[in-house]
Amino acid sequence: QQQVKQSPQSLIVQKGGISIINCAYENTAFDYFPWYQQFPGKGPALLIAIRPDVSEKKEGRFTISFNKSAKQFSLHIMDSQPGDSATYFCAASGDNNRKLIWGLGTSLAVNP
């Protein structure tokens, strides 16, 4: 049973466009929602994270939108660049040990 559902599985965007990746969760006890970025052959790296007491968090070109009532959160990449081409994972956590429940990932390709 997948507790964090991520879509789309893959995404192709033109340079300068907006990339949007969505995640939905089921467990209302989750209180930490990170997005990780992974390049081929590398480990995931934290991109941006949000807690449920805010509806939006922005860091540079990356924004998380959070909808607590709908149990959904999304990653927006503004002015997408070829260097953003990577796999993006959403995740959620709700315990003190910060065990992460991961989405299945979205492969993003930004065409030049």
Added chain:
Amino acid sequence: NAGVTQTPKFRVLKTGQSMTLLCAQDMNHEYMYWYRQDPGMGLRLIHYSVGEGTTAKGEVPDGYNVSRLKKQNFLLGLESAAPSQTSVYFCASRDGRLAEQFFGPGTRLTVL
């Protein structure tokens, strides 16, 4: 500051063989985690540790054992490797006061 390192980077085993994967971190983090990453499955937690001398089961612990004898090291053992354990294994660590997990570069394991 090397962060999180993993050895070996690649390994090929025959069914029934055993091996140990080593994870080391130099950030004095209390928490350490072992994940496996499979195509279409995202990342799944195998075992984790909340401090030196402690270990706990994650989502998919069967067939694996772990040890945390030193704070900086977290070992993942396969006693009798099976083809189903072919995967990329990632180690991560975390400061107990913060939520961010820092990942190593991964170990690609193939079991024939």
